[in-house]
Amino acid sequence: MHSLSFFFWCGLIAALVGFWWQSDKVRSFAYGHALKYCREQGLQLLDQSLVLVGVKPVRGESGGLHLRRHYRFEFATTGETRYRGWIELYGVRLHRLEVEPHVLPGTETDETLH
Numbered sequence: 001m002h003s004l005s006f007f008f009w010c011g012l013i014a015a016l017v018g019f020w021w022q023s024d025k026v027r028s029f030a031y032g033h034a035l036k037y038c039r040e041q042g043l044q045l046l047d048q049s050l051v052l053v054g055v056k057p058v059r060g061e062s063g064g065l066h067l068r069r070h071y072r073f074e075f076a077t078t079g080e081t082r083y084r085g086w087i088e089l090y091g092v093r094l095h096r097l098e099v100e101p102h103v104l105p106g107t108e109t110d111e112t113l114h
Helices: 004-041
Strands: 051-059 065-076 082-090 093-099
Touching: 004 051, 004 065, 004 082, 004 093
Parallel strands: none
Antiparallel strands: 051 065, 065 082, 082 093
């Protein structure tokens, strides 16, 4: 017969694997939102990666408890300068997406004197 500690450790391992699997799915949602935003704005999402910068429990609009995941990503307008963006999800729902001030594509002016 198994001891109580065996079931505790099995449960803990199962919970960690489940959290990792769910986090990977949420990261895919965040990446999709960032990619869609960049495409709509004519921006280039760089390195095709997001960096998780924080996770904490929060109350959603309906009053339910969710995990707030905060990601950082980088994008470029012309391919030369990197800018930062942030995306925040409550569960798998997009809560906020922000980007640093940047030069809009196609609005650069040639200031070189001829």
